[in-house]
Amino acid sequence: MILELMIALSVGAGLFGIGLYGALSQTNLVMIIMGVELILAAALVNLVAFWRYLHPDEPAGQMFVLIVMAVMAVEMAVGFAIAIARFRVRGSVEMEEARELKG
Amino acid sequence: MTVQMIFLAFFGGAAVWFGVVVFRTHSMVRSALALLFSQTAIGAMFLVMQAEFLGVLQIMMMATEMSVMAIFMVMFMMDPGGMGKMDMTHQKRLSLWAGGIGLLAALLLVWLPDWGPVALSVPGAHEQAADLGRELLGRSMLIFQSAGLTILTAMVAATMAAIVPNAEQRK
Numbered sequence: 001m002i003l004e005l006m007i008a009l010s011v012g013a014g015l016f017g018i019g020l021y022g023a024l025s026q027t028n029l030v031m032i033i034m035g036v037e038l039i040l041a042a043a044l045v046n047l048v049a050f051w052r053y054l055h056p057d058e059p060a061g062q063m064f065v066l067i068v069m070a071v072m073a074v075e076m077a078v079g080f081a082i083a084i085a086r087f088r089v090r091g092s093v094e095m096e097e098a099r100e101l102k103g
Numbered sequence: 104m105t106v107q108m109i110f111l112a113f114f115g116g117a118a119v120w121f122g123v124v125v126f127r128t129h130s131m132v133r134s135a136l137a138l139l140f141s142q143t144a145i146g147a148m149f150l151v152m153q154a155e156f157l158g159v160l161q162i163m164m165m166a167t168e169m170s171v172m173a174i175f176m177v178m179f180m181m182d183p184g185g186m187g188k189m190d191m192t193h194q195k196r197l198s199l200w201a202g203g204i205g206l207l208a209a210l211l212l213v214w215l216p217d218w219g220p221v222a223l224s225v226p227g228a229h230e231q232a233a234d235l236g237r238e239l240l241g242r243s244m245l246i247f248q249s250a251g252l253t254i255l256t257a258m259v260a261a262t263m264a265a266i267v268p269n270a271e272q273r274k
Contacts, residue, residue, distance in 0.1 A: 001221040004108050008148065009213040011115035015141075017206025018122040025198030026126070027191050030175055034138050038122050041145055042209075044161070045118075052152040054218065056225040059238035063246070065157050066239075069164060070250040074257040076168060080175055081261035088267050093179045096193060 001053065008049035015042035029086070029093040033079040040072045110151045118144035131176040139169035155228040156235065 015038050022035030044065055051061030083093045090097065121141035125134045142165035149158030192198075226234065239247045 004111055007111050007115055013206055013209030013213055014119040015122055016209050017202045020205040021198045021202030022126045024201050025192045025195055027193050034125055045145055048149050048152055048154050053221045056222045059234040062235045063238050063243045067250050070254055077257050077261040081264035084265040087179055
């Protein structure tokens with residue numbers, strides 16, 4: 001059973017590393033959002049693994065998962081709104097060209 | 104080695120592999136689909152870990168979210184099909200180092216501590232859903248309502264940010 005917890009947490013670690021690489025290395029805003037989504041997915045895997053293998057009688061663990069899912073939705077909505085605003089004004093969502101916050 | 108362990112490793116490996124594919128393919132539509140498969144594999148991991156409600160929720164939510172992402176990809180990318188083999192990365196060496204160090208640090212945190220006794224059984228799906236409902240509408244009501252309010256605020260903020268300002272507003 002402890003090995004299953006380790007597998008789940010290692011998957012979370014892997015997703016975190018890949019997401020961090022993606023968020024830092026990509027120049028396109030939508031690809032950066034994908035990297036952040038992977039980092040948040042790593043948090044989800046860890047939360048469910050902790051709930052399942054350490055505290056299955058505590059529903060607060062599942063509640064945390066719902067909160068992280070809400071954060072994912074919010075991050076995507078605001079990220080895409082910024083992408084739309086940027087694309088309309090500058091015609092591109094390449095972050096290399098974004099030097100100031102003013103649209 | 105139990106059946107649960109085999110399935111957990113299989114879906115975990117799939118989630119990580121598709122996560123790698125997201126940043127390796129030149130086609131942005133394939134990137135969005137790879138992220139969808141990665142998130143679906145994570146949902147399947149939840150099902151293996153007997154969190155049925157969360158597993159189904161994850162798969163349904165991510166299927167919708169990634170479809171929207173694929174549409175945005177086609178809208179905003181200069182080369183969504185990846186035919187031109189454009190390089191859309193920067194500071195690659197720094198990112199690889201940061202990702203590698205982050206991965207190693209996370210793995211050390213996973214493998215070094217003693218996690219204590221592991222629970223052998225979980226409540227049934229029906230009981231889990233009932234407990235979660237009581238938790239959300241009881242002890243965690245304030246946090247749950249705050250999450251709802253945050254989503255509402257984000258919806259308003261997203262709409263406002265996406266509206267094109269006219270010349271007078273731009274001054």
